[in-house]
Amino acid sequence: MASETLPTPKVGGTSSTMASDERPKGNPPQVGVSAIILNREGKVLVGKRIGSHGAGSWQFPGGKLDYGEALLDCGVRESKEETMLDVEGVRIVAYTNDVFVSEGRHFITPFALCKMKDADAEPMVMEKDKCESWSWWNLEKLFEGRDGDNIDGAPLFLPLFNLVQQFKDADEFKKILQ
Secondary structure: OOHHHOOOOOEEOOOOOOOOOOOOOOOOOEEEEEEEEEOOOOOEEEEEEOOOOOOOOEEOOEEEOOOOOOHHHHHHHHHHHHHOOOEEEEEEEEEEEEEEHHHOEEEEEEEEEEEEOOOOOOOOOOOOOOEEEEEEEOHHHHHHHOOOOOEOOEOEOHHHHHHHHOOOOHHHHHHHOO
């Protein structure tokens, strides 16, 4: 899929039009791939982060891209490591540009649509120091966090928050998942 067809990313925390001397200083950007995993009912898998930046927020399974690794392969690997779900990478459907100003961290986050090999499989918390629990949410629930509101007592992690900003509503988001 050509990058021109992907939604334009939103920048969290800073403006992409700032002069270079006005931009916050921090480490060079890293790539962190997020896996969008849908179950048979069309619900998306989200986990509550702990023990890392964004602790206490909701995010899809995912993690940093390894050297030489393909984006979809990273989504598949991270899904298995974090949830024990066997998934197949379908395609990159969106990306965000996420600046964690207070932490001096900057991530480019591609979102990999992944298909479960066993549609009835359930996720397990495999990294108990990084994830409190996994939940299946309908897309409308995911979009409840679009305005910065908490969902079940927690906000969306910045990359996920920036992702939902790219779409008018859950119905528009569903179109990229087909």
